[in-house]
Structures are given as C-alpha cells and as structure tokens.
Amino acid sequence: MTPHSEYRDSMTMQLIVTHPGGAHKDDFLACCLLAHLHGIPIQRREPTDDDLADRSICVVDVGGVHDPEHNNFDHHQFARDAPPLCALSLVLQSIGLYEDALSFCAWLRPAEWLDTLGPNETANLMGIPRTALSELNSPLDTTLLNRFAKHTELRPDNPVYQVMCMVGEDIVTYLRSLRERLNYLKEHAQYWTIETDDAPIQALYLEKSDVISDDPSFGIYAFIESEGKEDEIQALVYPDRRGDGFGLTRYNDSQRLDFSQIESHDEVRFAHKRGFVAKVDTTDPAQLKKLLENAIVKAVR
Template identity: 80%
Template sequence: MAIQLIVTHPGGAHKDDFLACSLLAHLHGVPIQRREPTEEDLADPSICVVDVGEVHDPEQNNFDHHQFPRDAPPLCALSLVLQSMGLYDDALSFCAWLRPAEWLDTLGPNEAAKLIGIPRAALGALNSPLDITLLNRFSSQTELRPENPIYQVMCMVGEDIVNYLRSLRQRLDYLKSHAQYWTIESEGKGESIQALFLEKSDTLANDPSFGVYAFIESEGKQDAIQAMVTPDRRGEGYGLSRYNDSQRLDFSQIETHEEVRFAHKRGFVAKVTTNDPTRLKELLKDAIVKSEAM
C-alpha cells in the first residue's frame, strides 16, 4: 500500500523526529502533519505515525518508542524508521552521530553527556544555527508539503543519509575483495608498519578514500594499520597518509624524493606520482620514524 501521509507530534521538535520524518519524506514524498494521531491513523498502514501514538508496529508504519520500558535499549523514532528500512545496523556502525541522538532523546541530556564523555554544558555548545533554525522552523509548521522549503531540505537530508549508507555498504563489500595489506619493514630502524593499499579502478575513481576508515574499523584492524595508500583523486599517482594520525610515519621525511609531488610539513600526508607498488613501499619505508624520534 502506498504511503499517503506522515503524522508526527506537534510542539517542540527534536533531531530524532526531524530526521525520521526526513527519511520518510525522501522515500514517499507525501505531506507531513504535526498533530496528535487518531486511532484511525494508527490503524491505517498508508499513514506513517512517527514519535507519537505509543505504538511500534512497522507493518502498520507506526514508529513510536515512548511506550518502551525504562530499561529498554535506547531506541528513538529515528532508530525505528532506520530498522524498517534495513539500514539501522550500518547506521549505528558508521554514523557516529546516531548513538548520541538516541541517548539524548531517550535518556535525557545529563545521562547522554555522561555516555558521550563530555560536560553537560558542552551539549548546548555543540548545537549550531543549522540545528536551531531547522528544528524551530519545523516546529512552527502544522503541515509541510513538498513545495515547502523546509520539506525540501528534509528530503535532501533523508536522501543523503540513505545514499551514504547504501553506497557505503557497496563500497565496504568492494573493499573486502580488493584491499591489500602491506607490512613495511624499515631497514636499519628496527621498525615496521602496516599499510592498507587500494589499487586504482573505475570504482574508486570519483572518491578513492570513501569508506576506507569505516572498512578498517569493520575489519577490526584499527589498532593494526598505520598508513593508507589510495589513488590520488586529483591526478596521477597515489596519496600516502597516516591512519588515525599515527606518529610512526612522517611523510615530510620523503619530500625530497623526485616522485613526491607534495609532502605536508607536518608529515601526515604526501602525494606521489609513482604507480609502482614496489616504489610506493619504498617511500613508506623511508617515512617510518625511528623509535627514539617519536
């Protein structure tokens, strides 16, 4: 059954209901009404009821969490919509903002701040004018239709979240099959590092580094990798970079090599013209920092 309407609560809006409605607006392109739902709304699967109604029934397109017990996992309306789309697990793994949004909406600001590891006062400092304006403008509406500028922005937000998660999953699957791991041992320095290497391909051409950090984390190698070697999106050759700013590499050490087009003075990245894996490994080797220099 085609969705005809999205209903969410009136009054103040929060990130979870705004983002949940953004996803649904992108998917269905139907009006959003900000009001209390009726029993008929909850019983009608052509109406999405979001963050209100005290019913969670994805088959009926009802996505409220307020009836969950006190000790339930911290799932908000956004979580429930993402689950219904089959995107929740990837979002939780690769969208760092999702878990704090869940904590803030379900546990309150004090507990959320503790779990994030920041002072309570810092939560307010993290709000930007974008957050304030969009939520205030969304709150002030009783109905938003596709011609409304706020509705159009919501569709953009929903589209970007969906596209990011779906393209990221495709990229992770690609990297699983194509990523190579290099062990680079530096002669005379008694040091070795691990590097992730990606060979040039049409798949990587537009954004070679997209998904690399998420892939390393998904593989559980975040403590093993120190360097990344990825195709240079701005020209021929490769980019050499630290992973998680590992201090075991300083690419300013290779700035005089003829293949090095650019090496940042702070040593965290270099651009090289060579495509030869053997030479790339040699450049990585020369960038390893001696233990006594760290």
C-alpha cells in the same frame, strides 16, 4: 523531490503524521527519511486510531505504538530499561539501515541517548560536561527544528520540506554507498607490511579502479574499523583523485611516519610540511613501498 522506488511499499504511502509542539532531532530526522523515500505530506498533530490502523500513513514519535508493518514508529511506550531506541532508530530499522547507521554514523547513538535518557545521562555516557551538549548545538539545529515546529503541515513545495528531503537523501545515500564500498574493499584492499629496525609498519593499499575513481578514499576508515584493525594500521595508500598517482597518508595520525622526509624524492609531487600526507606520481607498488619505508621515523636509541 522524487522518492526512491526501491523503498516504496506495495501500497502508495499517503501521509506522515508526527506530534505537534516542540520538535526534536529524532522526530525531525525520522520525518526527513520518510519524506525523501515517499515524497508525501507531513502533518504535525495527534494521530487518530484510524491513522494507526492505516498502513498508508506513517505515524512517527507519537501514538504509543511500534508496528513497522503498519508504519507506526513510536518508542515512548517502551519499558524504562529498554534499549535506547528513538523514532529515528525505528525508521532506520524499517528500511534496513539501522545497523550500518549505528556503526558508521557517530551522531546516532548520542541522538538516541538524548531523546530516551535525557541530557544528564547522555553527557555521562559521552564523558563530557553537561554544558557541552548545548555548546555543541549550532544555528543549523535551532533554525531547522524551530521552522519545522512552526508548521502544522508541510508539503513537497515547502522549502523546509525540501531541505528535509535533502537531509534524508544524504543519510540514505551515504549508508547505501558506504555498504557497497565496504563490500568492495573487503574483496580488493591489500595489507602491506613494511619491515623496519623496530616493529613493522602496516599499510592498507587500494589499487586503481574505475569503480572507486570518483572518491578513492571513501569508506577506508570505516572499513578498517569494521575489520577491527584500528590498532594495526599506520598508513593508507590509495589512488589520488586529483591525478594519476597515489596518496600516502598517516592512519589515525600515526607518528611513526613523516612524509616530509620524502619531499625531495623525484616521484613526490607534494609532501605536507607537517608530514601527515604526500601525493606521488608513481603507481608501482614496489616504489610505493619504498617511499613508505623512507618516510618511517627512525627510533631514537
């Protein structure tokens, strides 16, 4: 798989070295990122001093050194009370994606905790029983980690390596495209206030644009969270990817709206019987606001 040239160092990267034996999510995912970015072989062995000194060799989750200038990404030498950074965290930092990953990849913090603090403390921090951690594992986790662990070397023609590149590509692409979308939403999203007999309804509206036509709703939830408006917004109004109209959706399943109440309206193409979403033909903001108003659940007095 061809690596992205924007991530290449001034020198050509030659090799990824990570520890032998059992594989864990943090070293696996860190190697996925580096395999995607550089397209170089992975060797599972103990590193030498020459490996650590060679900037063309990425040493991951082993070696006792964190030195991104030399592409060394180990965390095991950190103090007991250090922030819970794992090898994956260090690689994400080195490519400038860590803060966004921490904000928008809900799986990252538990992965850090599990690798640095162990299962008991991780379960406590997540507020779940210790047994839930193993119950949440899937055959995908087990198979990929086991297949990775069985190899002493993986090259780009290996099927496991190719899957790793796909994983790394999806993480990088998601975070880069999400950052672009958040910047776009910052400039173009509008906040609507729909007055009611009780507290007003707040809606986020996004107008049609060729820039977002492939996936209009992408990033909206992350944007609202990044703006700190999770407790203010009740509805989303955004272009319908499947038609010329708009989608109306409850944000965080707000019970103040029931779109089944508008299913008989001429402009409504579809309204879910459970009331959480509707697809409408109109593109007129005034009409969209009126439909939102008609979908508001009247308070029982």
